[in-house]
Every structure is written in structure tokens, then in C-alpha cells.
Amino acid sequence: MTTDTATQSSERVEALQSADTRTLIHPHTVIGSPDRPLVLARGEGVTVWDAEGRSYLDGTCGLWQCAVGHGRPELAQVAADQIRELEFYSSFGDYSNEPAIRLGERLLELAPSGIERVFFTNGGSEGTETAIKLARLAFHHAGVTGRTIILSRQGAYHGMGGGSLGVTGIDRLRDGYDPLLPGVEFLSRPHALEYGADATDVLVAELERRIKEIGAERIAAFIGEPVLGVGGMVPPPEGYWPRVQETLRRHGILLIVDEIVTAFGRTGHWFASERYGIEPDMIVTAKGLTSGYIPMGAVLIGRRPLELLDGALFAHGFTYNGHPVGAAVARANLEIIERERLLDGARHMGERLLEALAPLGSLAHVREVRGVGLMIGIELTEDAGSVQAAAREDGVIVRAAGSTILLSPPLVISEAQVDQLASVVAKHVSDIGERATS
Numbered sequence: 001m002t003t004d005t006a007t008q009s010s011e012r013v014e015a016l017q018s019a020d021t022r023t024l025i026h027p028h029t030v031i032g033s034p035d036r037p038l039v040l041a042r043g044e045g046v047t048v049w050d051a052e053g054r055s056y057l058d059g060t061c062g063l064w065q066c067a068v069g070h071g072r073p074e075l076a077q078v079a080a081d082q083i084r085e086l087e088f089y090s091s092f093g094d095y096s097n098e099p100a101i102r103l104g105e106r107l108l109e110l111a112p113s114g115i116e117r118v119f120f121t122n123g124g125s126e127g128t129e130t131a132i133k134l135a136r137l138a139f140h141h142a143g144v145t146g147r148t149i150i151l152s153r154q155g156a157y158h159g160m161g162g163g164s165l166g167v168t169g170i171d172r173l174r175d176g177y178d179p180l181l182p183g184v185e186f187l188s189r190p191h192a193l194e195y196g197a198d199a200t201d202v203l204v205a206e207l208e209r210r211i212k213e214i215g216a217e218r219i220a221a222f223i224g225e226p227v228l229g230v231g232g233m234v235p236p237p238e239g240y241w242p243r244v245q246e247t248l249r250r251h252g253i254l255l256i257v258d259e260i261v262t263a264f265g266r267t268g269h270w271f272a273s274e275r276y277g278i279e280p281d282m283i284v285t286a287k288g289l290t291s292g293y294i295p296m297g298a299v300l301i302g303r304r305p306l307e308l309l310d311g312a313l314f315a316h317g318f319t320y321n322g323h324p325v326g327a328a329v330a331r332a333n334l335e336i337i338e339r340e341r342l343l344d345g346a347r348h349m350g351e352r353l354l355e356a357l358a359p360l361g362s363l364a365h366v367r368e369v370r371g372v373g374l375m376i377g378i379e380l381t382e383d384a385g386s387v388q389a390a391a392r393e394d395g396v397i398v399r400a401a402g403s404t405i406l407l408s409p410p411l412v413i414s415e416a417q418v419d420q421l422a423s424v425v426a427k428h429v430s431d432i433g434e435r436a437t438s
């Protein structure tokens with residue numbers, strides 16, 4: 001760990017930490033038993049510094065959001081300029097603003113074919129809620145009564161709101177919040193490791209069977225992440241998406257693709273839908289849209305739902321939808337991704353990282369090393385929390401989700417940083433095996 005010059009005294013940092021534990025409840029922590037927080041103070045590129053000046057290589061990008069890396073003065077300038085010009089005005093009804101209009105145009109240029117409209121949100125969960133409501137409203141408005149069920153999958157993560165948690169298939173996140181959104185049916189976790197070479201056949205046969213059992217005339221939409229994210233960085237089984245899509249189309253079911261993590265370069269494409277041959281009816285995005293500099297998301301809506309929705313009043317919206325500062329920053333962020341060829345970067349660095357970590361797959365306590373672009377998962381046979389803690393001691397931030405270590409650095413990561421990330425992770429994953437045998 002290197003030390004930054006702009007450090008604060010350890011007494012001041014301790015005071016901040018104790019104020020934090022007295023004052024705040026952090027997401028995903030035990031109420032009444034707060035951990036001593038790591039107070040972050042600064043970021044630049046792939047590095048963040050804590051308040052005492054220790055540096056950390058950011059192997060997670062925070063929560064996947066930071067495509068262009070931390071601390072870009074260009075984005076600070078765009079935000080400041082827009083705040084001076086028009087900080088915010090609502091987008092409800094007929095109010096609009098130029099940054100939102102320009103961003104909408106740019107998103108339609110980048111989106112897969114068939115996408116024709118954009119609805120802005122403040123983040124991912126709101127996007128999921130929006131897409132579910134649009135799917136249900138589409139059939140309701142078209143007079144197709146009874147098509148309300150949403151199909152999702154075990155292992156899926158679509159957000160933490162009432163509806164978005166309702167379609168999230170991770171039990172530990174759902175416990176204690178019943179009753180959740182009614183009308184959701186779950187299919188199996190789409191992980192080739194569980195089924196071997198026949199995975200796609202097995203999963204598509206299950207989809208057909210469940211549609212028959214439930215009745216296609218009762219199903220509005222299927223929602224899925226192209227690559228499971230929180231659920232373990234699991235790329236789809238070979239040929240999975242085109243066959244799922246064909247099945248859904250045949251039964252008149254809309255396909256909502258959750259690209260909140262994957263959109264804007266993480267898999268080496270603007271949208272993972274392109275990579276996997278998906279023509280979505282709706283795409284939910286957030287995170288990489290602004291690289292997290294301002295909270296903002298967008299739901300991209302395709303021709304088929306739009307035809308059903310034509311003439312429907314969409315009684316839905318959140319105060320900050322279409323935020324001009326978010327939109328201005330998003331557009332500048334997309335420009336950086338394009339100008340600096342970060343899609344190529346994600347592909348190249350992702351391959352290098354996966355190659356460097358692949359040998360871990362032969363260790364007895366490693367179930368699988370997998371990934372696509374800069375989304376890599378190392379699944380252990382035990383909880384991965386110790387690797388997260390040990391790597392941080394070594395100045396590298398990684399994320400443990402259950403038994404899987406999730407790696408998703410900013411797309412601007414260099415070869416040297418990829419090698420550092422791989423070597424620290426490899427060391428601590430290998431250490432688990434050595435502890436077990438000693």
C-alpha cells in the first residue's frame with residue numbers, strides 16, 4: 001500500500017469512524033453491530049485512497065458502476081457547468097431539458113436494433129420496477145387480460161424495491177420481507193456447471209414445461225441478466241439466449257434484459273445483448289451509464305411493447321427522472337468510453353485477467369473460474385469472505401458474494417494493474433488451500 005500526501009491524522013479518522021457507527025446504517029450490514037468503516041476519501045483511475053492516505057487497487061469498481069475510472073476532471077466540469085445552467089427541473093408531463101433529449105438520442109444510436117424509446121430512472125431497481133410495470137400495462141392496455149406473471153430465475157439479482165426484489169432469486173436477500181410482489185415464477189439458475197454439456201437443452205425444456213404448466217396466456221414477461229452478476233458472474237450456457245428468446249416469442253412473452261451491470265462496455269460490447277444474440281423487448285440500464293458519477297439509469301423500450309402500449313397513460317415516474325446533470329454527465333461518460341476505446345480494453349484486459357486466474361481452477365477448494373469481459377467470478381467450495389478481507393489488507397479491493405469472489409475493475413485498468421489484481425487474488429485463494437492442508 002502506498003501513502004497519499006493528502007492524509008488526515010489517525011485521531012481524526014477514528015473520530016469519523018465512530019461518528020459513522022453512531023449515526024449511519026449501511027446497506028447490507030447487521031443493525032446494532034456496525035463494522036468499523038473504511039472511510040474513502042479520493043479516487044483516481046483504478047485507485048482509491050482512504051482517509052489516512054492508504055491506497056487500494058479497485059478490483060470491483062465499487063458496485064460495477066465505474067466504467068471510466070475514478071476522479072475524471074472532465075466529468076466534474078460537465079456536472080458543474082450543468083448545475084450552473086439548470087440544476088434540475090422535473091420531466092413529468094411536457095417538461096423536458098436538452099441534456100435528457102440528447103442522451104436519449106445517443107442511447108437509441110447505441111442500442112440494439114428494435115429499441116425505439118427511453119425512460120430515465122435514478123438507478124437500477126427503479127428501472128426493473130419500470131420495466132415490469134410497462135410489461136403488465138402493455139397487455140392490460142391492449143385488452144389482453146390475465147397476462148401478468150413475470151418469469152425470473154434462481155440466482156438472479158434485479159434490485160431491492162418491492163417489485164425488483166420480488167423478481168430477485170437470491171433467498172438470503174428475500175428473507176424477512178414477505179409478502180413480495182405477487183405473480184412471479186422462478187426457473188432454475190442458468191449455470192452450465194450444474195448441468196454439463198446439455199445445460200441449454202435442460203433449461204429450455206424447463207422453460208417450455210413451466211410455460212405450459214402456468215399457461216402462456218397468463219405470462220407477461222421474462223426478466224434476466226445476460227450474465228448473472230451478484231449471483232456469481234455466471235456467463236450463460238452456450239446457445240442459451242437465442243433459444244430462450246425463440247421460446248418466449250413463440251408464446252408471445254416479452255423479454256426484459258437486465259443490463260444494469262453489463263451495458264456500456266463491461267462485456268466488451270456496448271450491450272451484452274449484442275454479444276449473446278439477444279433482441280430485447282426492453283433493456284434496463286444504470287451504473288455504467290454515468291460511471292456512477294451521478295445516480296441515473298435508463299429503460300430502453302422496443303417496438304413490440306410500444307405497439308401494445310400505444311395510447312396508454314403511463315402513470316409512473318420518480319421526482320428526479322431525466323435529471324439534467326445526470327444526463328449531461330452520462331453523455332460525456334459515453335463519449336469517454338468511445339474515445340478511449342474502452343470496449344476493446346474490457347475485452348483485452350478481461351482475457352488477460354481470466355487467463356492469469358485460470359490455474360486456480362485446478363485447486364481442490366476452487367469449483368470454477370469463469371467470466372466474460374471484465375466480469376470474473378472465482379467460485380470456492382467455502383465462503384469467500386476471508387479472501388476479501390486478506391486482499392484488502394494487501395491494498396486490493398475485491399468483493400465476496402457467498403462462496404464467489406467477484407472481480408469487475410474499471411474498464412481503464414492497465415496490464416500492470418491486472419497482473420497485480422490477479423497475483424493478490426491468487427495468493428489469498430491459494431492460502432485457503434494451504435491452511436486446509438497444514
Ligand code: PLP
Nearest residue numbers: 123124125157158159229260261
Ligand atoms: N440489476 C442488477 C443486475 C444489479 O447488479 C443491480 C445492482 O447491483 C440492480 C439491478 C439494482 O440496481 P440499483 O442498486 O441501482 O438499484
